[in-house]
Structure formats: structure tokens, C-alpha cells
Amino acid sequence: MGCAMMMLRNAFIAVLLLMLSTATVANAVQGIRTYHAPDNTRIVFDMNEAVAYSSFALDSPSRFVIDIERGDLLSHVALPSFEASSSVDGIRYSTSDEKLRIVIDLNRSVGVKTLTLGATADAGPRLVVDIPELDAPSSVITVDTSANRNIRVVVDPGHGGEDPGASGPGGLREKNVVLDIAKRLVDKLNATAGYEAYLTRDSDYYIPLRGRNDIARQRQADLFISIHADAFTNPQANGASVFALSESGATSEMARFLAETENQSDLVGGVNLVDMEDQVLAGVLLDLSMTGTLSHSLEVGSEVLEEIGGIARLHKRSVEQAGFVVLKNPDIASILVETGFISNPGEARKLATRDYRSKMAQRIFNGVDAYFRALPPAGTLLAAYKNGLIRQHTVARGDSLGLIAQRNRVTVQAIRAANNLTSDVIHIGQTLIIPNE
Numbered sequence: 001m002g003c004a005m006m007m008l009r010n011a012f013i014a015v016l017l018l019m020l021s022t023a024t025v026a027n028a029v030q031g032i033r034t035y036h037a038p039d040n041t042r043i044v045f046d047m048n049e050a051v052a053y054s055s056f057a058l059d060s061p062s063r064f065v066i067d068i069e070r071g072d073l074l075s076h077v078a079l080p081s082f083e084a085s086s087s088v089d090g091i092r093y094s095t096s097d098e099k100l101r102i103v104i105d106l107n108r109s110v111g112v113k114t115l116t117l118g119a120t121a122d123a124g125p126r127l128v129v130d131i132p133e134l135d136a137p138s139s140v141i142t143v144d145t146s147a148n149r150n151i152r153v154v155v156d157p158g159h160g161g162e163d164p165g166a167s168g169p170g171g172l173r174e175k176n177v178v179l180d181i182a183k184r185l186v187d188k189l190n191a192t193a194g195y196e197a198y199l200t201r202d203s204d205y206y207i208p209l210r211g212r213n214d215i216a217r218q219r220q221a222d223l224f225i226s227i228h229a230d231a232f233t234n235p236q237a238n239g240a241s242v243f244a245l246s247e248s249g250a251t252s253e254m255a256r257f258l259a260e261t262e263n264q265s266d267l268v269g270g271v272n273l274v275d276m277e278d279q280v281l282a283g284v285l286l287d288l289s290m291t292g293t294l295s296h297s298l299e300v301g302s303e304v305l306e307e308i309g310g311i312a313r314l315h316k317r318s319v320e321q322a323g324f325v326v327l328k329n330p331d332i333a334s335i336l337v338e339t340g341f342i343s344n345p346g347e348a349r350k351l352a353t354r355d356y357r358s359k360m361a362q363r364i365f366n367g368v369d370a371y372f373r374a375l376p377p378a379g380t381l382l383a384a385y386k387n388g389l390i391r392q393h394t395v396a397r398g399d400s401l402g403l404i405a406q407r408n409r410v411t412v413q414a415i416r417a418a419n420n421l422t423s424d425v426i427h428i429g430q431t432l433i434i435p436n437e
Contacts, residue, residue: 026049027047027049027051027053027068027069028047028048028071028072028073028074029046029047029068029077029100031046032044032046032077032078032079032091033046034080035206036203036205037161037205037206038133039133040130041086041087041130042128042129042161042162042205043080043088043091043104043129044126044127045102046125047125048124048125049125050116050118051071051116051125052069053068053071055067055114059109061105062105062108062109062110063103063106064104064106064112065104066101066102066103066114067100067101067102068099068101069098070098070099071098071100073100079093085133086131087108087131088131089105090105091105092105108134110132110134112129112131112132114127114129114130116128122167123162148379148384148390149379149380149381150194151196151376151377151380152221153189153196153222153224153225154200154216154224154225155182155185155186155189155198155200155225155227156200156215156224156227156326157175157179157181157182157199157201157227158174158175158178158228159174159178159228160201160205160206160207161206165178166229166230166343167342168231168342168345168348168351170348170352172342174228174231174342177229177351177352178229179204180354181227182361184358184362185197185225185365186198186199188362188365189365189368190420191420192420193381193418193419193420194380194382194385194433198219209325209326210325212226213328216332217329221332222332222333222377222380223333223334223368223372224329224332225337225364226324226326226334226337227339227364228337228338228339229339229340229342230343231341231343232341232343235343237343238313238341238346238347239314239315239340239341240305240308240312240313240337240338240339240340241314241315241337242301242305242308242319242335243320243324243327243335243336243337244294244297244298244301244336245294245297246323247294293330293331293332293333296375297319297333297335298319299375300335300368300372301335302318303368303371304363304367305367307363307364307366308360311356311359312339312347312360319335337364339360381418381433385433390418390433390434390436391408391433392432393432393434394430394431395428395430395432401415401424401426402424404434415432415434415435417435418432418434418435419433
């Protein structure tokens with residue numbers, strides 16, 4: 001009996017200590033994550049509840065300090081390391097007088113920004129710290145405007161960083177699926193003569209919706225493609241879709257639902273809305289005249305949708321329209337491709353495989369290429385090819401670049417440059433553009 005009483009007493013003391021600990025430590029850091037973008041490093045502190053904090057910067061040496069009252073960093077949380085190019089050297093912390101002090105050591109003086117994010121289906125409350133990179137790539141981009149230029153395509157993998165997008169079975173995340181498809185699509189475009197393609201993001205970080213538009217405009221893109229794999233409340237929802245912007249209402253309830261979901265990405269991804277005020281004002285100007293652009297968007301969208309229908313069930317057999325913020329490019333044809341519903345178990349299984357993602361990228365490429373072969377922008381290489389200003393050659397057995405160059409009285413280097421070839425390897429049936437030197 002004495003032993004049982006002792007066990008009961010010890011259990012009571014343990015529960016009491018746990019309650020006292022919980023009452024004392026209201027703001028517990030449960031994890032630390034980092035994201036490295038070209039223009040900033042983001043540090044995310046996962047909290048157990050909405051956090052109250054104060055912060056300030058110090059010089060000599062440069063550092064940023066965050067104080068959290070009644071805070072603690074749980075023992076299992078590892079401090080992250082940072083890339084050599086980052087403005088951040090490291091993180092350290094201390095606790096005293098029921099206060100957690102986090103010190104972010106910097107190697108240069110930069111304007112650090114903080115914000116808090118509420119809990120979502122995928123994460124709890126968070127404290128977000130954004131540190132800009134002084135060595136970020138210049139926003140001034142030199143664009144080729146010479147005759148016979150390449151058609152420029154900007155491919156946007158949706159979501160990223162703190163915004164995982166939709167989630168599927170087995171931890172499958174939209175942000176990772178669409179990044180893989182986008183990379184494959186860009187590789188296919190860049191391997192084809194007459195195209196040059198760029199990604200809005202090439203790894204796991206978040207870009208504001210308007211920032212994705214900005215990248216397309218900086219590149220003076222002829223086409224903007226945003227790639228997604230969304231979810232719906234009903235797991236039976238299925239089918240791939242292609243969307244263009246709507247100047248009025250959505251063409252269906254599903255289109256409206258998906259647009260509303262995607263347009264909330266900035267809130268989920270952690271965009272400081274105060275910083276977005278000027279961009280919202282600029283957004284009003286973007287809506288002035290888009291009729292011609294919308295026509296091109298619908299045409300290229302139809303080609304892409306038809307191609308995707310060869311490997312996937314379609315949600316609808318025509319291009320849908322809704323008010324997607326990311327598609328508001330007044331002078332750039334823009335489409336959003338929903339590659340399937342990641343919330344549907346069957347479609348999620350396919351999207352989880354590299355083979356299917358490669359096929360999806362190929363189909364999107366086929367649609368884009370079919371559109372631009374038929375309607376190439378003036379002054380592009382494909383326009384010159386269509387108008388008979390540039391010759392072509394289909395590789396036959398026994399051909400080599402040297403023989404083809406000799407027959408057409410051009411250099412091997414010129415053929416390689418015109419066809420984006422990185423070596424002299426060619427394949428039977430391959431179509432080569434023969435430039436005029």
C-alpha cells in the first residue's frame with residue numbers, strides 16, 4: 001500500500017510541475033526553419049501560441065535581437081546553419097528572468113523585418129524574420145531585342161517556402177510537385193531552338209504574387225505560365241484545368257474557389273501587407289486594358305489544355321477564367337495550369353511520380369510550342385522560320401553537324417548557337433534550324 005501511495009504522490013508532483021512549467025513558459029519556440037531566396041534569408045520560429053515580442057538592431061558588430069517574455073527554446077530544437085553568401089552568420093540565444101533572448105548575428109548592416117503568422121492547417125503560429133541580401137541579383141536585366149530573338153517564357157512554380165500549397169496523401173506537397181514540373185518544362189523549352197525560359201523560383205522559398213508578375217515583366221516575357229496542383233474540400237474532385245484571367249466573374253464555382261484559394265497565398269506565405277500598398281496601387285493600373293492579352297491567353301491555354309487531355313482527365317474541356325492575381329499581366333499572355341487535384345488520392349499518386357511529372361511538362365511544352373509555331377511574335381526566330389527566312393534540316397542517318405554545316409555553307413558554331421546545342425550530338429529525326437550567316 002505504501003508503494004502505491006508513493007507512486008501516486010510522484011505522479012501528482014510530475015503533473016503539478018508540468019502545469020507550473022506550462023504556466024511559466026507561455027511562448028515556447030518549437031522549431032526553427034530557414035529559407036534562402038536570391039534576395040533574402042527568411043528565418044521562421046515555430047511557436048506554441050501567438051507570440052508577443054520586441055526587437056531591435058545593434059551595431060559593432062551587426063546583430064538583430066528578439067526578446068520574448070515568458071519564452072523558452074525547447075531542448076530538441078537545433079540551431080540552423082546558413083549559406084556562406086547569407087547576411088546571417090548564425091543564431092544564439094539565452095534565457096534569464098523568464099525572458100528568451102534570440103540574437104541573430106549579421107555580417108553586414110541590413111534592414112531586418114519581422115512579422116507574425118497565425119496558425120494554418122499545416123503550421124502553428126509563427127514569428128518570421130526576413131533579412132535582405134545586399135548581394136542579391138540586380139533587378140536590371142538586359143533583354144535581347146535583336147532580330148530573330150528567342151521567344152521568352154517565364155514559368156512560375158506556385159507557392160513555396162512558408163506556403164506549401166495544397167497537401168496530399170503521404171505528405172505530398174504542392175510546392176514540391178509543381179517546382180519539379182516547372183523545372184522540367186523550362187529545360188524542355190531551353191533545349192528547343194527559338195525559346196528561352198526562366199523560373200520565378202528555383203528552390204523552396206516564397207515570392208509574393210505581384211513579385212511573380214514583376215519577374216515576367218523584367219524578362220519582357222511573351223508568355224507567363226503558373227503551375228499548380230490544387231485541392232478541394234471534396235476528395236473526389238478531379239481533373240486538370242487551364243485558367244486565364246477573367247475581367248468579370250468566374251466561369252464556374254470551382255474556378256472561383258480555386259482563385260480565392262490561390263489569391264490568399266501572400267497571407268499564408270508571409271508577405272508584409274504594409275510593404276504591398278504601392279504594389280496594390282500599381283495593380284489597379286494593370287487592369288486598364290487587357291483585352292488583346294486575354295485573347296492570346298485563351299488561345300495558348302486551349303492548345304495546352306488539348307495536350308494535357310492526352311494524359312489526364314480534364315475537369316472541363318475549355319479554358320476557364322477567374323480573377324487570379326498572379327495572371328494580371330496587361331501585356332503578357334498568361335495562363336495558370338492546374339495539373340490535377342492533389343487532394344484526390346488517385347491523382348496524387350500520379351503526381352508523386354517523376355515519370356508522370358515529366359509527361360505533364362512535355363504536354364505543356366507541346367501546347368506552348370504548337371501555339372507559337374502557328375502564331376510566333378514578330379521579330380522572333382520562329383517568325384523568321386515560319387516566313388521562310390531561315391532554313392531547316394531534318395537529321396538523317398549518316399548526318400553530322402560538320403556535314404550539315406558544309407552542305408549549307410555555314411559554320412558548326414552557328415548551327416549550335418541557333419539550336420541551343422551544348423554539344424555536337426544530334427539524333428535521327430531531329431529538326432535543326434539552319435541560320436543565314
